[in-house]
Amino acid sequence: MPLEAALLGYAALANLARADARIGPLPVRAPLLPPRIARAAGIALALLSLVAAFLRFGPYQGAVAWFGLVSLAGIALVLLLSRWPVLALRLWLPAALLALPIGMIGA
Amino acid sequence: MTMARKAAGRGWHLAARCLTALVGGYAAAAAIASLGARLLPIAAAEATAWGMILSFLLFAVLGLWAFHEHRLGRVALVIWGTALASVAILLLLGPRG
Amino acid sequence: MAWIHGWLGLLAGWILFAMFLTGTASYFRPEITRWMQPELHLRAVPPDMAAATAVAWAQANAPHDEQWYIYLPDDRTIATRIFTRPRPDAAAARTARREEVRLDPASGRPLAARDTRGGEHFYRFHFQLQLPHPWGRWLAGLCAMFMLGAILSGVVTHKRIFVDFFTLRWGKGQRSWLDAHNVSAVLALPFHAMITYTGLITLVLMYMPWPIAANYAKPAAFAAEAFGAEPDTPASGRPARLVPIAPLVGAAMREWQGGRPGTLIVRNPDDAASTVTLVRDGNDGLNARGGSISYAGATGARLSASPPPGPAIETAGVMLGLHMGWFAGPVLRWAYFLLGLTGGAMVATGLLLWTAKRRRPGARPFLGLGCVERLNIGAIACLPAGMAAFFLANRLIPAAQPGRADMEVAAMFWVWFGLAALALLRPVRRAWIETLAVAAAAFAAIPIVNASTTDRGLLRSIASGDGLFAAFDLAMLAIATGLGFAAWRISRAAAAPRRRATVARVPAAVTELADAA
Numbered sequence: 056m057p058l059e060a061a062l063l064g065y066a067a068l069a070n071l072a073r074a075d076a077r078i079g080p081l082p083v084r085a086p087l088l089p090p091r092i093a094r095a096a097g098i099a100l101a102l103l104s105l106v107a108a109f110l111r112f113g114p115y116q117g118a119v120a121w122f123g124l125v126s127l128a129g130i131a132l133v134l135l136l137s138r139w140p141v142l143a144l145r146l147w148l149p150a151a152l153l154a155l156p157i158g159m160i161g162a
Numbered sequence: 163m164t165m166a167r168k169a170a171g172r173g174w175h176l177a178a179r180c181l182t183a184l185v186g187g188y189a190a191a192a193a194i195a196s197l198g199a200r201l202l203p204i205a206a207a208e209a210t211a212w213g214m215i216l217s218f219l220l221f222a223v224l225g226l227w228a229f230h231e232h233r234l235g236r237v238a239l240v241i242w243g244t245a246l247a248s249v250a251i252l253l254l255l256g257p258r259g
Numbered sequence: 260m261a262w263i264h265g266w267l268g269l270l271a272g273w274i275l276f277a278m279f280l281t282g283t284a285s286y287f288r289p290e291i292t293r294w295m296q297p298e299l300h301l302r303a304v305p306p307d308m309a310a311a312t313a314v315a316w317a318q319a320n321a322p323h324d325e326q327w328y329i330y331l332p333d334d335r336t337i338a339t340r341i342f343t344r345p346r347p348d349a350a351a352a353r354t355a356r357r358e359e360v361r362l363d364p365a366s367g368r369p370l371a372a373r374d375t376r377g378g379e380h381f382y383r384f385h386f387q388l389q390l391p392h393p394w395g396r397w398l399a400g401l402c403a404m405f406m407l408g409a410i411l412s413g414v415v416t417h418k419r420i421f422v423d424f425f426t427l428r429w430g431k432g433q434r435s436w437l438d439a440h441n442v443s444a445v446l447a448l449p450f451h452a453m454i455t456y457t458g459l460i461t462l463v464l465m466y467m468p469w470p471i472a473a474n475y476a477k478p479a480a481f482a483a484e485a486f487g488a489e490p491d492t493p494a495s496g497r498p499a500r501l502v503p504i505a506p507l508v509g510a511a512m513r514e515w516q517g518g519r520p521g522t523l524i525v526r527n528p529d530d531a532a533s534t535v536t537l538v539r540d541g542n543d544g545l546n547a548r549g550g551s552i553s554y555a556g557a558t559g560a561r562l563s564a565s566p567p568p569g570p571a572i573e574t575a576g577v578m579l580g581l582h583m584g585w586f587a588g589p590v591l592r593w594a595y596f597l598l599g600l601t602g603g604a605m606v607a608t609g610l611l612l613w614t615a616k617r618r619r620p621g622a623r624p625f626l627g628l629g630c631v632e633r634l635n636i637g638a639i640a641c642l643p644a645g646m647a648a649f650f651l652a653n654r655l656i657p658a659a660q661p662g663r664a665d666m667e668v669a670a671m672f673w674v675w676f677g678l679a680a681l682a683l684l685r686p687v688r689r690a691w692i693e694t695l696a697v698a699a700a701a702f703a704a705i706p707i708v709n710a711s712t713t714d715r716g717l718l719r720s721i722a723s724g725d726g727l728f729a730a731f732d733l734a735m736l737a738i739a740t741g742l743g744f745a746a747w748r749i750s751r752a753a754a755a756p757r758r759r760a761t762v763a764r765v766p767a768a769v770t771e772l773a774d775a776a
């Protein structure tokens with residue numbers, strides 16, 4: 056199932072949330088990155104998710120898919136964040152790692 | 163003025179503003195889009211299509227501006243004036259030969 | 260800007276919510292139609308075979324009609340639809356326009372299944388609002404313009420748009436509704452802006468024809484220049500037979516490098532001057548308009564093809580394609596569906612925020628607040644109940660009952676408005692809980708009624724790998740769970756307001772936005 060763009064989008068947004076001072080100063084414990092590094096990682100993961108979308112869906116549909124899938128990943132993140140904030144943020148790593156095998160299926 | 167008459171005055175002003183935003187805004191957007199389509203130096207079908215596509219954005223912006231700009235007189239002048247002027251120019255020009 | 264955002268959202272909100280729900284359902288229009296005719300077990304066939312069987316049916320049943328419109332099946336719709344237009348001078352015995360006929364594409368025989376509107380009902384309601392032409396489309400267009408204004412003013416109001424990007428606090432009344440409205444609106448903003456603008460573009464010929472008049476003395480000339488002139492040769496009067504259609508389909512597919520035809524238009528089929536126009540399926544790419552090729556019907560000679568679109572026409576086609584989502588495969592289709600639900604949530608949370616802000620505990624609500632509260636219940640809780648009633652009616656009304664298609668539609672409106680009317684008898688909070696509970700129960704009943712009235716119940720579908728029927732029943736259960744959860748939360752919030760651990764402190768921006776709302 057072509058969900059790798061969504062998973063990478065989740066990882067990207069979770070890192071951007073981590074970098075956002077508002078989400079709360081949480082201690083740096085694996086796999087949470089320190090906030091500044093998290094911001095850079097978030098942007099990098101967002102670009103990776105864009106590339107994944109292009110590879111899977113082609114240039115034009117890829118752009119459409121990226122916006123849609125990343126939006127949905129964001130909503131999932133916010134729902135989780137509102138209830139289990141630490142878990143929601145820590146899930147960035149499993150999501151990013153899962154994207155690789157899922158991206159391979161049907162590529 | 164009494165409170166009631168002031169309120170009634172405000173009521174009429176609001177109604178006029180709403181009418182200008184909704185009806186005038188549509189007329190102005192349609193007229194400007196049509197004028198642009200008529201004058202744009204590209205193929206007629208293409209110019210027409212661009213005019214149609216962009217008209218809604220124009221309508222929304224004009225409508226919002228009608229409520230953002232404080233002076234009702236200015237709003238009415240700009241919106242109805244542009245609509246009338248554009249339509250006049252279009253009627254004078256006529257469709258592309 | 261905040262003031263106009265609130266008014267635009269309030270005035271158009273109830274209709275917009277209905278448009279969002281029915282439009283979102285319409286992303287599964289063919290699937291809904293298939294679920295509503297469980298007797299059918301059609302298999303997909305290649306387009307040339309579908310075209311051949313359709314033409315054979317039309318030659319047998321409408322040989323002297325003026326035009327045949329044949330909508331070929333794809334892997335989702337799987338049935339052929341035919342619509343014929345009789346000659347204007349035909350025998351007076353011809354009364355009303357012929358209804359659409361649906362055929363099994365493999366055999367060419369009309370479908371033997373319960374009569375239903377299927378997914379067409381939600382699709383048509385989405386932009387016609389069950390009102391007579393053209394008022395429904397105008398009203399829908401007006402609401403879409405209000406939505407566009409609300410989006411622009413919402414973005415301007417919420418200037419520091421990334422400030423509360425991730426903030427969602429539960430159980431804090433007005434603050435919670437504002438958070439939910441911000442989250443559902445901002446996180447899916449690209450989708451909401453796209454769907455609103457492209458929605459207007461789908462009916463642009465009706466809403467904004469004036470640029471055409473500015474450039475063309477005859478409006479038909481625009482369509483001819485933009486999309487290619489339709490072969491309009493009048494009937495010659497000499498009878499002739501149509502050539503076999505399958506080779507024409509093959510030729511078109513080769514010219515389109517694998518693209519499939521979606522529609523077949525045959526003009527003057529029994530005449531020597533007949534024409535066959537194949538219109539490409541809009542599913543391949545973002546542009547929903549795939550172009551067309553016309554052939555002479557009596558000889559099979561290629562007559563003409565539509566011109567490749569210029570950038571503006573292509574843009575309009577892409578906008579149409581983005582709105583309809585025909586290009587979307589399964590994952591993107593579900594993404595469209597979930598984003599559509601998010602849009603519904605955005606509208607609903609906005610309406611609920613409006614009342615939450617104005618409710619004063621202990622004080623008697625003013626008339627406007629009371630009206631808005633009741634309309635909120637009618638739209639947000641009762642429309643879903645009506646949609647569930649539509650599906651339940653499909654299973655409960657006997658398959659052979661005449662007029663059952665209209666009865667199903669009536670069921671939706673009776674339940675929707677009837678429940679809303681009954682809710683007026685209850686205090687507002689009880690009304691919310693009860694209407695949401697009724698809606699939840701109605702959705703939960705669908706799989707049960709499906710299993711007891713057909714042989715395609717949930718367990719059977721899972722066992723036989725029938726993805727569509729299984730997914731449908733599971734989706735109904737998921738919706739029921741969501742509605743039930745909402746009803747439960749409201750009933751608990753009444754009993755004992757609980758403070759949950761919140762994620763974030765209250766930023767100053769939120770207070771300022773809350774006051775502006």
